[in-house]
Amino acid sequence: MPELPEVETTVRGIRPALLNHRIVDVWLDWPQGLATPDPEVFQARLKGQRIREVTRRAKYIIVTLEADSLLIHLKMTGRLYVVPDDSQQYADQWVHFRFQLDNGYQLRFSDSRKFGRVYLVDDPAIVTADLGPEPLDPAFTLEAFQRRLARRKGKIKPLLLNQSFVAGIGNIYADEALHLAGIHPIRSASTLSEDEIVALWQGIQSVLADGIAREGASVNWYRKPDGTKGQAQNGLRAYGQTGRLCQTCQQAAIEKIVIGQRGTHFCPNCQRETHYGR
DNA sequence: CGGACAACCTGGCGGC
DNA sequence: TGCCGCCAGGTTGTCC
Structure with missing residues (x-):
């Protein structure tokens, strides 16, 4: 469930410990989680590079290095922790990547369902x-928004x-956005x-800004980089x-239905299927 | 373009 | 208590 607010909260949480420090070692035990390149190349290229910036694009975390960009997508159950390198806390069995920094801290990528993906590319646009x-x-x-919506015919x-x-x-x-706007989720965009x-x-x-202000929704798996829950839920x-x-x-x-194979929650009174204009 | 569906995974939970 | 089977959802890919 990490969405924009959860990823933004993660970026803000890991950024201070990472900025301007070098990655001195890399460990991983889940090569399938590495979209590109091969693990040997990944480790060799990362070692020694200084972290210039930590940003976000959509749900991707982008760690800008001197020569490359490290991108991490948390997908469903991904968590990033920043902990002292010898910390036994947040060293769960789902930690599949460890990035050792030169300041005694470690960036750990934990992902119980192994849906998450890591990329090391010379240009982040390759991924985004x-x-x-x-x-x-x-x-x-x-x-x-109006311009993009105008060409669409599918369900909103x-x-x-x-x-x-x-x-x-x-x-x-x-x-949440559809509820706030009073729009039934099955309505056609057109x-x-x-x-x-x-x-x-x-x-x-509004809902995204509120989600960020509350530091993300820990409905179940999401945790902030310090291991604690967000409050947006x-x-x-x-x-x-x-x-x-x-x-x-x-x-x-509130009712729950399935739209596009996704659980969808809405208020049948606030969000009418035949509610054209207001 | 849109819609349906499978695949990727595994913890958690409802049902029995 | 224990086991079974389903559900959860981000994204891609396939097929119609």
């Missing part, structure tokens, strides 16, 4: 080329999960009114709230 706009970037204007929920449409939204924040598009554009930015109004009274209208219980 097909991603859509960053929803919290100033360039993500209402006009830009799967569209929000499409990373080439808008980058960084996952199942939790898609449900039927949204002007007002609904504005509400959705604002809703996306406490502010969710739709995701995981099945059967609970809607906090927005206090008129109906």
Whole structure:
């Protein structure tokens, strides 16, 4: 479930310990998690490189080195920890990568389901080329959102999960954004009114910003780099709230359906299937 | 382009 | 208590 807010929180958490330090050693026991290059090349190229910057693009963590970029995608159950190199804390059996730094700290990548992926490339665009706009970037204007939406005919929920449409939204924040905007997740993108598009554009930015402010949603697996939970799960109004009274209208219980093979939560009163305009 | 579905994995949980 | 089988969801790839 790491989505944009969880990945952003992770970046902020690991950045201070990493910045301007060198990677002096690399250990891994899950070569399949390494998308590119081969482990031997990976280790050889990483050793000695100084970390210039730690940033995020969509759900990718980008560690910019002197000559290369290290990209990490947490997928479903990935966690990054920064701990003293001899720490037994957060040395669980799911740690598959360890990056030893020159300051006595270790960056550990733990991933119980092994869906996560690590890339070492000379240009991060090799990995991020097909991603859509960053929803919290100033360039993500209402006009830009309207323009992208205009060409789409599919259901709005799967569209929000499409990373080439808008980058960084996952199942939790898609449900939250649609709930905030009062839009039924099964609605076709082409039927949204002007007002609904504005509400959705604002809703996306609002739920993501709130998620970051609360340091991510630890619905189950997600943890911050210090091992503690985020708090965004406490502010969710739709995701995981099945059967609970809607906090927005206090008129109906949140329902769960499946759209595009994804569990989808919504309020049948706030989010009407035949709610065109308002 | 869109929709359906399988694949990648394994912990957690409901049901019996 | 123990076992079985399903569910969870980010992303890619395949097929229609």
